[in-house]
Amino acid sequence: MFKELDPLLHSQLRLAVMSILISVESADFVFLKQQTDSTAGNLSVQLDKLSAADYIVVKKSFVGKKTRTTCHITKTGREAFERYVENLKTYIQH
Amino acid sequence: MFKELDPLLHSQLRLAVMSILISVESADFVFLKQQTDSTAGNLSVQLDKLSAADYIVVKKSFVGKKTRTTCHITKTGREAFERYVENLKTYIQH
DNA sequence: TAAACCAGTTTATGTTATAAACCAAATGTT
DNA sequence: AACATTTGGTTTATAACATAAACTGGTTTA
16 A cells, blocks of 8 residues: 655655756755755765765865865666655555 | 655654545544554554644544544644645655 | 453664764955 | 965764564453
């Protein structure tokens, strides 16, 4: 009846991050922080978790002298997100 | 952009319970346990939380000599669920 | 009358989400 | 130049949470 909800995605901030990353080639830390209205600490932790699960890839580079952390979604991440959304529908279709 | 997700509903088991209760007049403990495939302990705790928030009402009665715990959703609960679903759509519509 | 069962509740524990504190480098201010 | 502030994060501490395990109180069965 009810399908399992991937705990990694069933989290407000991680879901928001994935929701952004699924519709964009890549997004940097500052952009994600703005869009999700999160604190840097929280975002940093959640990006780590998503990247540890290979749902996203995090790249660090420089723009001039400033560091830039860029994220993009992986195939695994995209599939997990799609599955999460499908499974979620078993809860909210009434 | 992303709407807040009611933490009380953003929980797999509580969401499943509310999902059932929104489409039925009432449901008893044993039925909810079966449908959600949860343990009695977990279900008991989560029903308490939903009822503490006035999202559901829990009634205890007897059927013969056996106790029966029956639950039904409240107006508050119904509204919270509808809002949760609407807010969730800001995350999954892509 | 003891064992097993039913319908739950309470308690203990590991996990999680989150904020607070921190850090290093760059930039602005006097 | 020196000092403060901002930027772009990471690490750490903590409170809340989800969950399972243990327990309870009554009931049926052997």
